[in-house]
Structures are given as structure tokens and as C-alpha cells.
Amino acid sequence: MKGFLAYQTEENMSLFTDLYELTMCASYFDNKKFEPATFDLFIRRLPPERSYFLFAGLEQVLLFLEKMRFTDEHIEYLGKQGFEEPFLEYLKNFKFTGDVCAVPEGTVAFPCEPLIRVTAPIIEAQLVETFLLNTVNLQTMIATKASRVVQAAKGKAVVEFGLRREPGIDAGMKVARSCHIAGCSGTSNVLAGMTYDIPVFGTMAHSFVMSFEKEIDAFRAFAKTFPNKSTLLIDTYDDMAGAEKAAVIAKELEEKGCRLGGVRLDSGDLAETSKKVRALLDAKGLGYVKIFASGDLDEYKITELITKDAKIDAFGVGTKMGTSADHPYTDVIYKLSETQNGEGEFSPIMKLSEGKITLPARKQVYRLKDSKGNYTKDLITLADEEAEGEPLLVKVMENGKITKKLPALSEIRATAAENLSKLPEQYKKLTNAPTYPVELSQALKDLIKELKLKIRNTEVTSQN
Amino acid sequence: MKGFLAYQTEENMSLFTDLYELTMCASYFDNKKFEPATFDLFIRRLPPERSYFLFAGLEQVLLFLEKMRFTDEHIEYLGKQGFEEPFLEYLKNFKFTGDVCAVPEGTVAFPCEPLIRVTAPIIEAQLVETFLLNTVNLQTMIATKASRVVQAAKGKAVVEFGLRREPGIDAGMKVARSCHIAGCSGTSNVLAGMTYDIPVFGTMAHSFVMSFEKEIDAFRAFAKTFPNKSTLLIDTYDDMAGAEKAAVIAKELEEKGCRLGGVRLDSGDLAETSKKVRALLDAKGLGYVKIFASGDLDEYKITELITKDAKIDAFGVGTKMGTSADHPYTDVIYKLSETQNGEGEFSPIMKLSEGKITLPARKQVYRLKDSKGNYTKDLITLADEEAEGEPLLVKVMENGKITKKLPALSEIRATAAENLSKLPEQYKKLTNAPTYPVELSQALKDLIKELKLKIRNTEVTSQN
Numbered sequence: 009m010k011g012f013l014a015y016q017t018e019e020n021m022s023l024f025t026d027l028y029e030l031t032m033c034a035s036y037f038d039n040k041k042f043e044p045a046t047f048d049l050f051i052r053r054l055p056p057e058r059s060y061f062l063f064a065g066l067e068q069v070l071l072f073l074e075k076m077r078f079t080d081e082h083i084e085y086l087g088k089q090g091f092e093e094p095f096l097e098y099l100k101n102f103k104f105t106g107d108v109c110a111v112p113e114g115t116v117a118f119p120c121e122p123l124i125r126v127t128a129p130i131i132e133a134q135l136v137e138t139f140l141l142n143t144v145n146l147q148t149m150i151a152t153k154a155s156r157v158v159q160a161a162k163g164k165a166v167v168e169f170g171l172r173r174e175p176g177i178d179a180g181m182k183v184a185r186s187c188h189i190a191g192c193s194g195t196s197n198v199l200a201g202m203t204y205d206i207p208v209f210g211t212m213a214h215s216f217v218m219s220f221e222k223e224i225d226a227f228r229a230f231a232k233t234f235p236n237k238s239t240l241l242i243d244t245y246d247d248m249a250g251a252e253k254a255a256v257i258a259k260e261l262e263e264k265g266c267r268l269g270g271v272r273l274d275s276g277d278l279a280e281t282s283k284k285v286r287a288l289l290d291a292k293g294l295g296y297v298k299i300f301a302s303g304d305l306d307e308y309k310i311t312e313l314i315t316k317d318a319k320i321d322a323f324g325v326g327t328k329m330g331t332s333a334d335h336p337y338t339d340v341i342y343k344l345s346e347t348q349n350g351e352g353e354f355s356p357i358m359k360l361s362e363g364k365i366t367l368p369a370r371k372q373v374y375r376l377k378d379s380k381g382n383y384t385k386d387l388i389t390l391a392d393e394e395a396e397g398e399p400l401l402v403k404v405m406e407n408g409k410i411t412k413k414l415p416a417l418s419e420i421r422a423t424a425a426e427n428l429s430k431l432p433e434q435y436k437k438l439t440n441a442p443t444y445p446v447e448l449s450q451a452l453k454d455l456i457k458e459l460k461l462k463i464r465n466t467e468v469t470s471q472n
Numbered sequence: 473m474k475g476f477l478a479y480q481t482e483e484n485m486s487l488f489t490d491l492y493e494l495t496m497c498a499s500y501f502d503n504k505k506f507e508p509a510t511f512d513l514f515i516r517r518l519p520p521e522r523s524y525f526l527f528a529g530l531e532q533v534l535l536f537l538e539k540m541r542f543t544d545e546h547i548e549y550l551g552k553q554g555f556e557e558p559f560l561e562y563l564k565n566f567k568f569t570g571d572v573c574a575v576p577e578g579t580v581a582f583p584c585e586p587l588i589r590v591t592a593p594i595i596e597a598q599l600v601e602t603f604l605l606n607t608v609n610l611q612t613m614i615a616t617k618a619s620r621v622v623q624a625a626k627g628k629a630v631v632e633f634g635l636r637r638e639p640g641i642d643a644g645m646k647v648a649r650s651c652h653i654a655g656c657s658g659t660s661n662v663l664a665g666m667t668y669d670i671p672v673f674g675t676m677a678h679s680f681v682m683s684f685e686k687e688i689d690a691f692r693a694f695a696k697t698f699p700n701k702s703t704l705l706i707d708t709y710d711d712m713a714g715a716e717k718a719a720v721i722a723k724e725l726e727e728k729g730c731r732l733g734g735v736r737l738d739s740g741d742l743a744e745t746s747k748k749v750r751a752l753l754d755a756k757g758l759g760y761v762k763i764f765a766s767g768d769l770d771e772y773k774i775t776e777l778i779t780k781d782a783k784i785d786a787f788g789v790g791t792k793m794g795t796s797a798d799h800p801y802t803d804v805i806y807k808l809s810e811t812q813n814g815e816g817e818f819s820p821i822m823k824l825s826e827g828k829i830t831l832p833a834r835k836q837v838y839r840l841k842d843s844k845g846n847y848t849k850d851l852i853t854l855a856d857e858e859a860e861g862e863p864l865l866v867k868v869m870e871n872g873k874i875t876k877k878l879p880a881l882s883e884i885r886a887t888a889a890e891n892l893s894k895l896p897e898q899y900k901k902l903t904n905a906p907t908y909p910v911e912l913s914q915a916l917k918d919l920i921k922e923l924k925l926k927i928r929n930t931e932v933t934s935q936n
Contacts, residue, residue: 012535013482015667016641018475023663024644026635027674030662035680035697045683071476085666090701130683137677141636142644149639171490172605173801175613177480178640180488180606198494199487202549203479210491213601215808216499218821219509219594222930233499237554244823245927327801336800337637337791344679357682359708463709466686 013177022076022102023085025138030086033131034095044106046346046370047133049124049140051117051148055335059441060431061117062155062424064186065147066110069124069140070410073104076136104132108405111373113415114189114423115400116431118386118446121373123148125401130347137342145340146179147186153307153332154190155428156438157325160307162314165193165322167209169302170330183330189420191428196324204417209324211239211272211300218244224253231257235266239300242271242285251285255292270298270321278303279316286319300324306333307438346370358459367452368459373400382430389449477641486540486566487549489602494550497595498559506593508570510810510834513588513604515581515612519799523905524895525581526619526888528650529611530574533588533604534874537568540600568596572869575837577879578653578887579864580895582850582910585837587612589865594811601806609804610643611650617771617796618654619892620902621789624771626778629657629786631673633766634794647794653884655892657786668881673788675703675736675764682708688717695721699730703764706735706749715749719756734762734785742767743780750783764788770797771902810834822923831916832923837864846894853913 036042051061078086078099087096106128117123124140126133158166168187174180184200194207201208212230220226223245231238240257242250251271258268271289273281278301289297301313302324310323327333343366347355356368369390374397376385389395404412415423428436435444448456500506515525542550542563551560570592581587588604590597622630632651638644648664658671665672676694684690687709695702704721706714715735722732735753737745742765753761765777766788774787791797807830811819820832833854838861840849853859868876879887892900899908912920 010667011482011539012532013480013485013642015663016477016480016645018477020663021477021641023666024635024641025662026633026660027662027665027672028660028676029674031674031698032676032680032694035676035694036683038697039693041683041693047679068476075475082666086662089665089672134677134679138636142638142640145637146639169490171488172602173609173804174606175610175639175795175800176606176642176646177485177488178477178642181480182640196490196492198489198491198550199479199484201491201553202487202546203474208491208553210493210495212492212496212499213598214823215511215598216496218808218823219500219505219811221819229503229505230496230499233502234495331639331800333800336639336795336797340637342679344682347683355685359678359682 016178018072018075019077019079021072021139022078022135023082024142025135029135029137030091033135034091036131036134037095037098042129042131043348043350044127045130045133045344045348046125046127047137047342048122048345048367048371049126049144049340049342050120050122052339052341053119055338057334057439058152058156059435059437060152060444061148061338062151062190062428063111063115063117063123063144063148064113064151064189064420065144065182066113066124066404067414068143068147070108070405070414072139072143073108073136073405074408074410076102076104078102102132102135103408104128104136105408106132106405107403107407109401110404111400112402112420112423114420114427116383116427117400118444120367121386121388121446122371122401125370127370141340141342145338147182148340149332149336149338150183150186150330151190151424154187154192154329155424156307157310157329158191159436160310160314160438161323164320166191167322167324168192168195168197168330169324170326171197173327174330179330185417187329188417189424191421191425206417212241214241214244217241223250224256227253227257228260231261231268235261235264237269239270239272239298240268241274243273243275247273247276247281248284248288251288254297255289255294258294258297259292268294268297270300272300272302272324274303278320279313279318282319298322302326304328311438356455356459358456358463367448368455369452371452374398375400377430382432383444386444386446387449388446388452390451390455393449393451395449480642482536482539483541483543485536485603486542486599487546488606489599493599493601494555497599498555500595500598501559501562506595507812507814508591509594509597509808509812510589510591511597511601511806512586512809512831512835513590513608513804513806514584514586516803516805517583519802521798521903522616522620523899523901524616524908525612525802526615526654526892527575527579527581527587527608527612528577528615528653528884529608529646530577530588530868531878532607532611534572534869534878536603536607537572537600537869538872538874540566540568542566567872568592568600569872570596570869571867571871573865574868575864576866576884576887578884578891580847580891581864582908584831585850585852585910586835586865589834591834605804605806609802611646612804613796613800613802614647614650614794615654615888618651618656618793619888620771621774621793622655623892623900624774624778624902625787628784630655631786631788632656632659632661632794633788634790635661637791638794643794649881651793652881653888655885655889670881676705678705678708681705687714688720691717691721692724695725695732699725699728701733703734703736703762704732705738707737707739711737711740711745712748712752715752718761719753719758722758722761723756732758732761734764736764736766736788738767742784743777743782746783762786766790768792775902820919820923822920822927831912832919833916835916838862839864841894846896847908850908850910851913852910852916854915854919857913857915859913
């Protein structure tokens with residue numbers, strides 16, 4: 009038996025793939041298809057109520073591409089699955105040697121815009137598909153959701169509290185990272201705090217209170233250990249009785265020259281209770297004691313609390329944000345857009361399956377802005393077209409090596425804040441936001457028209 | 473910069489925890505609370521439309537508990553977070569020394585039934601909370617969802633295809649494991665196949681077809697590499713034209729003494745198309761060629777396809793199952809149910825927060841069955857009560873050591889199949905299933921009544 013996590017090593021991630029990537033590659037190999045191809049990673053459509061994406065996950069993608077190898081154990085396993093010797097020999101020496109262009113992490117993006125563009129011998133470009141999709145899906149989905157929660161909080165702090173119900177270990181880590189990119193102040197996840205240098209926050213659980221004979225004993229014990237940074241959970245038995253006891257502790261701390269940090273509410277009518285607790289604390293001269301709220305929060309509930317003028321200083325947001333509960337996936341895809349033949353000629357490629365049409369050729373995305381730098385429109389063009397605006401896709405990897413220093417998490421967070429500030433307010437409405445304009449260049453439109461005609465002629469009407 | 477996965481080591485998982493577990497433990501330590509306590513891990517309520525849980529994740533929990541340690545890097549980081557030397561010294565020598573009772577993986581379970589019961593010095597029992605919740609949440613949620621999908625397929629094979637949109641690496645691995653437990657035939661995830669010895673399946677993607685000049689060239693190339701196990705994806709351009717070409721390839725293979733495995737449909741009206749494709753293949757004497765369907769499937773869509781008599785031999789199910797998309801979390805919680813004082817006296821504990829009441833004391837769950845072994849009722853009792861039926865919680869760890877050989881995945885899968893077969897049909901309805909009866913023993917009811925009264929007297933009405 010392997011350990012509970014021992015197989016989740018960086019060395020093993022080359023097998024973290026759908027089998028069909030390997031069967032296709034075996035056939036490419038067998039049929040001597042080694043020419044370069046280009047794949048676009050993009051998200052087909054917006055989930056309900058979302059009006060933009062906040063792109064995240066590129067760092068992990070690039071580090072994976074640099075490190076991707078097949079181990080002896082992999083080769084042996086694939087041999088048992090029926091893959092043949094020459095292809096296994098090829099995998100033994102596999103290294104990713106391609107070029108990658110991508111939009112920076114923290115960029116606001118829209119459906120069908122290429123987020124990552126991979127150009128590599130087709131076997132290599134195909135083999136990396138699953139890892140790239142898995143990574144971008146999780147982080148972009150969560151960063152997008154978290155940016156909505158942060159926005160709803162109108163400048164009050166949001167702390168990511170979802171670790172216990174985030175789906176697995178990697179999600180726990182990457183959710184903390186993505187939420188911080190999106191503007192959350194910190195996380196409850198200590199390992200993420202250590203790994204990514206994100207501030208960590210924590211108070212106490214009901215179990216702590218219940219493990220003492222009386223609630224006030226629990227409060228006193230906690231305040232003894234953390235005399236200047238205790239946040240007391242006051243709703244284990246009855247929130248107003250709990251608030252009274254917290255005030256007693258605050259006064260005891262004052263006598264020692266210390267200050268109670270805050271109280272936490274985790275159930276009931278948070279708007280109503282927070283007002284009553286605020287009044288109780290203020291009446292006792294405890295205006296400095298903060299009120300922290302948690303319990304089933306998301307961007308809609310926070311909006312409601314703010315609208316009701318709840319007296320809450322910071323929000324702990326868990327499951328709903330950490331799982332993107334209302335839509336726990338994106339329609340992220342990775343599609344072939346161009347092949348090259350032995351003579352170096354490029355062929356743009358597109359797919360016509362019902363409802364799943366893709367954009368052909370290597371492309372670029374230009375962002376148009378007004379005089380204040382606010383975003384007005386995006387234009388998807390062919391890669392070599394000249395256009396106005398800022399090109400979003402930049403070269404980040406060449407010949408399998410990272411060419412651009414990876415930004416620190418704090419820089420990515422700043423990019424996200426800057427991007428979100430330049431996206432006009434109307435596109436940030438939490439419900440019923442209008443569609444941000446993304447247009448195709450004339451050259452791209454012409455190419456699509458031409459290819460549709462060609463495909464109908466060669467693949468649909470003929471029987472060849 | 474750390475690698476993209478380097479921090480996700482088994483050694484690091486002791487910090488994969490909410491900070492408040494550590495702050496509470498620091499205060500327990502500071503206040504010299506080392507007595508044993510019991511915590512129950514259970515799920516508070518059923519997600520919409522679910523009528524049972526299929527429990528999974530215990531293996532990873534137990535392996536974690538045996539291995540949990542704090543490294544020098546952890547201690548240094550926690551020191552910087554303000555934890556004090558004596559507590560850090562305690563953590564340096566930390567080992568989990570508790571006892572664990574649990575229901576076996578693959579057991580059908582219901583809300584509020586303890587699934588894992590941890591008895592350990594309170595610091596130890598508290599510190600493991602987050603990892604346990606994270607692990608059980610993911611695997612139980614997915615096993616439960618997958619069991620519904622398998623049931624909908626009425627004996628036809630279901631293959632788990634969701635890796636690309638499962639939330640992260642750990643989810644990708646554990647979803648494959650949980651789905652196999654629940655009855656899925658296999659997975660597309662090669663690393664999960666290798667790690668857990670699960671059959672792996674894969675066909676081809678649209679990109680493979682599009683990388684060739686003509687669709688039929690792609691089919692021919694693939695069939696050359698896999699002459700006896702090709703499944704051809706026929707909907708890249710037009711499904712019926714694709715089916716015609718697949719038939720041509722099948723005939724070419726027959727001439728070489730080989731057989732085409734199948735065709736795959738991934739878009740459009742799967743019921744209608746599958747019938748037309750079946751007719752086309754049958755008319756050409758290709759009755760042996762299987763039809764495989766994928767594309768946005770879940771238990772409801774599969775039920776619809778089966779009802780419409782779709783000619784589909786196997787289902788590839790991805791995102792909706794792999795994310796439990798309609799409800800991507802469980803209300804799993806870990807609650808203190810009993811403490812012990814310095815004199816060895818036990819105190820049962822319960823919580824009264826609005827809508828969040830818990831069951832006090834160490835408990836057992838008995839499953840009552842009819843003469844055929846079918847489940848009729850569960851009874852939650854105090855741990856030392858005698859009752860009819862089969863006790864579900866069994867000792868799996870003593871003094872921090874696993875006491876019972878961990879079952880192989882195939883055994884867990886058999887347990888799940890047996891459990892699901894004994895759950896009467898009415899409770900397996902995909903919508904509007906009745907509530908399975910779970911009752912509390914009289915002794916447990918009496919204890920709850922007594923504790924409620926006591927809490928109201930000491931915590932709510934008094935101001936102490």
C-alpha cells in the first residue's frame with residue numbers, strides 16, 4: 009500500500025492525465041506525426057451570474073511543464089496497459105520543448121479568449137492537456153468567485169475559511185492562493201499561509217467552549233493564552249448571553265492593560281444579532297471590540313448584510329466560496345487551433361460539433377481602454393495582426409523553459425486589483441451584469457467563414 | 473519559490489489545518505487540559521435529492537493519523553505566528569495517541585450517524601479535525617453522487633471521465649477512488665489507475681481528428697495503432713457522416729482479422745443519434761461495435777437516455793459526477809460529544825446553537841434488518857447500550873496505531889455493492905425518496921432532555 013499522499017509527487021504528475029491523451033499520442037507517434045501544433049486553453053462560457061473571469065493558475069502550469077518527465081514506474085505501468093516499446097522509449101526521454109504564451113495571472117478575462125496558447129510538437133502539446141485544464145479550472149473558478157465575495161464586502165475584510173469542505177488537499181491549498189489573489193485578506197489554512205506567505209486567521213470553535221464546564225471559563229482560558237488577540241465565539245449556547253460574558257472578559261483584560269480583539273457570530277440572524285451585540289459592547293465602552301461573522305456566507309448573503317447595515321467588521325467565508333458552490337466548475341477547454349505540416353505550412357483548425365464551435369489559428373487578444381485606462385472592449389485577432397490596444401498574451405515559455413520571472417503572489421494580487429478597478433462598475437454587478445464586448449477581427453471572421461465552407465465540403469457531404 | 477506541489481507532502485499535512493485548531497490547542501495546553509475527549513464526525517443533513525450517504529475516505533484518515541508529525545519548518549513558522557515556546561516544544565514531540573472507531577468504507581449511512589469517533593487527549597483530537605473533515609467530505613460526497621449515477625445506468629458501464637474539471641490534483645485522485653468504490657467500472661485518470669489499481673479507459677479527442685487532413689485519415693491512423701481496441705470519436709464534424717467513416721474503418725479492420733471496439737458520441741441528441749448510429753452499424757453487420765456516450769451526463773440525463781431506449785452500451789461521466797455539481801459539498805462536521813475530567817469522570821456534551829444541535833456522549837449505531845438482510849431501520853444509542861441489530865462502528869485504531877488491516881479497494885467496492893443491494897429500492901429513488909428511519913434510543917433521548925435543561929439553567933439564564 010502506498011501512503012495516503014505519496015503518489016502526489018511532482019514527478020508523478022505526467023501520469024495525472026486522461027488515458028486518451030496517451031492513446032492519441034501513441035498513435036501520433038506510430039503515424040510519425042511530430043510537427044508542431046498550437047492549442048488554445050480558454051473558457052467557453054460564463055457560469056450563471058458571472059460576468060468575467062479572474063485568471064489564475066499559470067504559475068503551477070509553467071512549473072509543471074518544466075518538470076514533466078516519465079519515471080520507470082510509469083513506463084512499466086504503461087507497458088502493462090498495452091503501449092508498445094518504441095512509444096515507451098519515446099516517453100522515457102520525454103521533455104516538454106514547446107513555447108507558451110499566456111495572459112498574466114490576475115487578468116480579468118472573458119469567454120473564448122485564449123488564456124494560454126501552447127505551440128509544441130503535437131504529441132507534447134496534447135500530453136499536457138489534462139494537467140493544464142485541471143489547474144486553470146480550479147484556480148480561475150475560485151479567483152472569480154472570490155472576487156465577487158470581496159466586492160460584495162465593500163471594503164470590509166474577507167477571510168477564506170473553507171478548508172474543511174474544499175474538495176481535497178490540492179483544492180485546500182489552491183483555494184487559499186486563488187482567494188488571496190482575488191482580494192481576500194487571508195486564510196484559515198496554516199499550510200497555505202506557510203507555503204504562499206498568506207496571512208492566517210483563526211478564532212475558536214464551539215468544541216473549545218463546550219470542553220469547559222462554563223462558557224465564561226472557556227473565554228477566560230482563551231484570553232489568558234492570547235491576552236491581546238482573542239476573538240471569542242459567543243453563540244455556542246445563546247449569543248446575547250455569550251456577548252455579556254465576552255464583555256466581562258474584556259473588562260478583565262482591560263484591568264491587565266490588554267484588549268479583547270473581537271467576538272464571532274456563527275449562526276442565527278447575523279444582521280440583527282450583530283446590531284444588538286454592537287449596542288451591548290458600545291454601552292460598556294467596548295467600541296474597540298470587533299465583530300466577526302461567519303456561517304454559510306457568500307456574495308449574496310454579504311450584500312444582504314451590508315444592505316441591512318449589519319454591524320460586522322469582517323467576514324469569514326467558507327464552503328460557498330471555497331467550492332464555488334453555485335457553479336463548481338468552468339467550461340474550460342483546450343483546443344487544437346493550428347497544425348503545421350512537414351513542409352512548415354500552417355493549417356488553421358476549427359471544430360464544428362453542435363454547440364462546440366472553436367476559433368481557428370494562432371490568436372492574440374487586444375484590450376481597448378478609454379482615456380482613464382478603463383476597459384471598453386476586447387478584440388480577438390490572428391496572432392500576427394496589428395491592432396489597437398494592449399496585447400494580453402505574452403510569451404512566458406520558450407523551448408520548454410520559463411522565459412519570464414514568475415511574479416510573487418503579492419504582485420499577482422496587485423494585478424488582479426488593478427484589473428478589477430479598470431473594469432467598469434456595470435460589468436461587476438453581482439446579478440444581471442451586461443455582457444462585456446468581445447469582438448473578432450475581420451481577418452479572423454473571414455478565416456472562420458472560409459473554414460466552415462471547406463469542412464462542410466470535405467467532411468459532411470462527402471463519404472470519403 | 474517552492475515547486476508546484478512540493479509542499480503537498482505527507483509530512484506537511486499536520487499544518488493542513490485551520491489556524492483555530494492550533495490556537496485552541498495552545499490554550500488547552502496553557503490551561504493544562506490534557507484529559508481525553510470524544511469527537512464524532514458525522515454529516516448533519518442530506519443534500520437535495522440524496523437519500524443516503526456512501527461513506528468513503530477512512531483509509532486516508534487513518535494513514536494520516538499514524539503519520540502526523542510537526543517538522544522543524546512548521547515549528548519555526550508557528551513561532552513566527554506568535555505561538556509560545558512551551559506549546560511549540562509540545563508540538564515537536566506530537567504524536568496522535570488516540571483510539572478511533574469508524575464505520576467501514578463503502579457503508580451506506582444517514583444524517584447524524586457518527587461515521588468516525590475519535591477519543592484522545594483533547595489537544596490531539598482537536599488538532600486532527602480539519603484533515604478528517606476535508607478527506608471525508610470529498611470522498612463521501614463523490615461516492616454518494618457516483619452511486620446514483622451507477623444506479624441510473626441500470627447495469628451499463630459507467631466510466632469516470634472528469635479529471636480535467638475536478639477541483640485540483642487531490643480531487644482528481646480521490647474522485648477516481650470514490651467513484652470506483654461506488655461501482656464505476658474505471659477511470660480516465662492514469663495516475664489513479666496506477667495508484668489504486670483501477671481499470672483505465674480512454675478513446676480519442678476531437679483534436680486528434682482535427683490534426684489530420686481528413687476525418688477518415690485520423691480514424692485509420694488510430695486503428696493502425698490500436699487495431700483491436702479503437703473507439704472512434706465520430707462527432708467532430710457531423711455524427712452520421714462520422715459513423716459512415718467508422719464503418720469503413722471497421723470493414724478494413726475485419727479484412728485484417730481485427731475488430732473495431734466502438735464509436736463515441738459526445739454532443740447533440742444522444743438518444744436519437746445513438747439509435748441512428750446503431751441502425752447504421754447493424755445494417756453493415758457491425759453489431760459488435762459498441763456505442764459509447766459522453767457529454768455533460770449525470771444521473772438524470774442517463775435516466776432520460778435509458779427511458780428513451782438510447783442504444784448506448786457505456787457512459788463516460790465527467791464534470792457533473794466528479795464535482796458533485798448539483799451540491800458540491802456535504803454538511804460534514806466534527807463535534808465534541810464527551811469530555812473527561814481529571815478524576816476520570818465522563819461528561820456528555822451537546823451544542824444548542826440555532827439549527828445546529830448535536831448529539832451528546834459516545835455513541836453506537838445499530839442497523840436493523842429483515843429476514844432477508846434488507847435494512848429496515850437504524851438506531852443511534854449510547855456506546856455501552858445493548859441493542860438489536862448490527863453495530864456499525866468498529867474499532868480501527870488504538871493508541872494511534874491501526875488495529876485492523878485496511879481493506880483493499882476491491883473489498884471496499886464489494887462492501888458498497890452489498891450495502892446498496894440491501895438498501896430497499898424506495899430509498900434509492902433518484903428523486904423524492906422517503907426518509908430512511910433513524911431513531912434515537914430512549915437512553916439517548918433522556919440524556920438530551922437532561923442536558924438541555926442543564927444548559928438553559930447554567931448558560932442562558934444566568935449572567936455568570
